[in-house]
Amino acid sequence: MKRLPIGIQTFGKIRESDYCYVDKTNLIYQLAHSAGEYYFLSRPRRFGKSLLVSTLKAVFSAQKELFRGLYLEKNWDWDIEYPVIDISFGGGVFESREILDKTIHSILNGHALNNSIELTEDAIHLKFKELIQQLKSKYNQRVVILVDEYDKPILDNINKPDIATEIREGLKNFYSVIKDSDACIKFAFLTGVSKFSKVSLFSGLNNLKDITLEKRYATLCGYTEDEIKQVFADYLDGVDFTHLKRWYNGYNFLGENVYNPYDVLLYLDSRVFKNYWFETGSPSFLVKLIQTRQYLVPELEKVEASEELLGSFDVDRITLETLLFQTGYLTIERVENLGDEIFYTLCYPNREVKTSLASCILNYLTDAPAANAKNQKAVYYALKKADLDALKNIFYAFFASIPHDWYRKNRIAGYEGYYASIFYSYFTALGLEVTAEDTTGKGRIDLTVRLDNNIYIIEFKVIEKKSSTGSALKQIKEKNYHEKFKQKGLIIYIIGVEFNKEDRNIAGFEWERI
Numbered sequence: 001m002k003r004l005p006i007g008i009q010t011f012g013k014i015r016e017s018d019y020c021y022v023d024k025t026n027l028i029y030q031l032a033h034s035a036g037e038y039y040f041l042s043r044p045r046r047f048g049k050s051l052l053v054s055t056l057k058a059v060f061s062a063q064k065e066l067f068r069g070l071y072l073e074k075n076w077d078w079d080i081e082y083p084v085i086d087i088s089f090g091g092g093v094f095e096s097r098e099i100l101d102k103t104i105h106s107i108l109n110g111h112a113l114n115n116s117i118e119l120t121e122d123a124i125h126l127k128f129k130e131l132i133q134q135l136k137s138k139y140n141q142r143v144v145i146l147v148d149e150y151d152k153p154i155l156d157n158i159n160k161p162d163i164a165t166e167i168r169e170g171l172k173n174f175y176s177v178i179k180d181s182d183a184c185i186k187f188a189f190l191t192g193v194s195k196f197s198k199v200s201l202f203s204g205l206n207n208l209k210d211i212t213l214e215k216r217y218a219t220l221c222g223y224t225e226d227e228i229k230q231v232f233a234d235y236l237d238g239v240d241f242t243h244l245k246r247w248y249n250g251y252n253f254l255g256e257n258v259y260n261p262y263d264v265l266l267y268l269d270s271r272v273f274k275n276y277w278f279e280t281g282s283p284s285f286l287v288k289l290i291q292t293r294q295y296l297v298p299e300l301e302k303v304e305a306s307e308e309l310l311g312s313f314d315v316d317r318i319t320l321e322t323l324l325f326q327t328g329y330l331t332i333e334r335v336e337n338l339g340d341e342i343f344y345t346l347c348y349p350n351r352e353v354k355t356s357l358a359s360c361i362l363n364y365l366t367d368a369p370a371a372n373a374k375n376q377k378a379v380y381y382a383l384k385k386a387d388l389d390a391l392k393n394i395f396y397a398f399f400a401s402i403p404h405d406w407y408r409k410n411r412i413a414g415y416e417g418y419y420a421s422i423f424y425s426y427f428t429a430l431g432l433e434v435t436a437e438d439t440t441g442k443g444r445i446d447l448t449v450r451l452d453n454n455i456y457i458i459e460f461k462v463i464e465k466k467s468s469t470g471s472a473l474k475q476i477k478e479k480n481y482h483e484k485f486k487q488k489g490l491i492i493y494i495i496g497v498e499f500n501k502e503d504r505n506i507a508g509f510e511w512e513r514i
Contacts, residue, residue: 001234006265009050011058015066022227022261024052025072027220028059031189031211038178038188040202041220042195042212044251044328046262046277048221049191050090053148056189057086060144082186083135085111086146094153097166104128104174111135124170128177132184142186145178151192154315159285164315172201179207194326195311210311213332218255223264225249235268247273250349252332260328263352278356283329287364289320297361297421298436298447303330303346310344321346329353351431358428365422366402372426380430383451386493392509395423399505419499420446420460445481455490457481461498463507472496473510482514 005019014021031039043049058066062081067073087107094100101124108127112119117134121127135143153171157164178188188208195212202208211217219227225245229236248263266276290297305321313322324330325346334345348354363369375398382391399419424447427434433450447458459481461472473496476482482492491513498508 004232004235004265004269006269009054011051011054012063012066014051020231021070022223022231023070024055024220025059025067025070026075027217028056029072029075030216032059032187036209037185038208039190040195040208040210040212041189041191041217042193042210042326043191043221043253044260044326045193045281046260047328048261050088050148052221053086053088053146053189053191056144056146056187057084060084060187080141081139082141082144083115083139084144084146085131085135086148088148089152090149094156094167096163097170100153100167100170125173125177128174129181132177132181136184143181143184144186145188147175147188147190149192150175150190151194151196154196155194158315158318161315168196168201168315175202182207194313194323196313201314213254213310215255218253219258221261222251222258223261224256224258228259228264232264232268238271239268243273245350247351248277250331251328252349254332254335260350260352275352275356277328278352283327283357283360284364286320286323286327286329287361289318289323290361291364293320294417295320296417297358297365298424300324300330300357301347301434301436302333305344305346307342307344329357355429355431358425362422362425362429365418365425366398368398368401371398371401372429376426376430379426380432380451383432383449383454383456386454386491386513388493388495388509388511392506396506396509402504419462419497423447423458423460423497443479443481445476450490453489453491454493455485455488456493456495457485458495458497461496463498463500470496470498470508470510472498472508473512486514 002018002020005014005021008014008019013019041049059072059076060082061084062078064073064076064078067076089103092099092103094103104124105127108119108124108131111117111131112134115135115138117131117138119127119130119134121130132143132145150171153167154164157167175190178185190208195210196202211220225241244259244264244267248267249257249259251258251260260277262280263276267273303321303324305325309319309322310325311322312319313326321330325332328349330346331349332344333347336343336345348357359372362372366372375394378394379391382388382394424434424436427447427449435448436446438445438448445457446460449456449458457476459472459476463471473494476494476496482494485492493511493513495511496508497506499505500507
């Protein structure tokens, strides 16, 4: 029984130590034999990018013995061995341009030493070019360049714009050498989490082909369902693929959806559904950006973005929607071609991301993680029993406990947006079936929540005076929001929640069973 390659990013180690391996070498063949030699791929963290780079190195280094039984074994010219410069910025934290420069010097000097080459240039870009030329001359073969975590030095300083900009310029200078050395290069591949605009980082490498959203390479990283069933068959006894798909599938790069490989491996090992991927990184910068931009949290359910927006990330132009997509918290749900323009609708990829991000946002909005954990349990049982008076009391007590100054610091899309975001985050963090801005023939429902056979239709209002309560429930009735659920055999509850600006709490909470 082959072992699960949890945390293993080296292709040779996986193949030599009898780990399970999902064969992606047919796609590597396409890369190497298509019209292009310079490639860029963006994927979220823990998606197998480093393993892909390691595999590419083994391919071009002609390590045929590692490919027995794989597609490339009989579909590659193993008689040619290319010199490979592999560069990874994955280790350590880049706190300054000085650390970046020292790291690059060390990497280049290491390659020179391993190949018994003497480098005489001191400037980084000149030393890099010298290494490429000398390798080509020594081995009489053009050079392969592989860069992993190309963007990490910048992302390490994303909340420090001045340092991030300085580091970006250093990387820009470094990467420009690749184009300038075209005559000596066989193949180049750069990968990372973020897709920086070509103007800012790759202006000197404008022949770089971006395959991030190219259909034929959509499954280059990540696992398809068929791959899981074929490669991990020994581990699938009793696995409910409906649950597995709901938890870890859903990433769409304009081809077949893929599972997060890190999640799948840890689940198959422990047989416990948990937020494995989410726990390996902190989205604190994203959450602060949501607060700074006063973004209405329920609107994360459906985000509209242009093609330009998805690829416009830069140090001095950080767009929330772009960052959420590139880091894997949102994925593509739908593509529309309007004239000559392409527009995308983004959504959460799966349960893990949706519930975990909601919980993280909730704790940031309220600064009360202990109270949130206690209240979430109470909220769940109140909805389970359809005890809506209890639900009202839970939220009333909760809002009363928040210091007044906290409202001032967290005014997301105004008072109504703040209250709605908290309700939404509570329900979503519980893993309930939550829909924001649920469309009906008469308008849009602020929030619908389903638990078992109960459906809760919720409308929010902010009022000036307590005497004006009742308008939220009245709106649900007047617009017959509940009609769309009548034929589904559900028990329907309509809830109108009104907040008072002055008291900063619930002023009205009315409900009916339909």
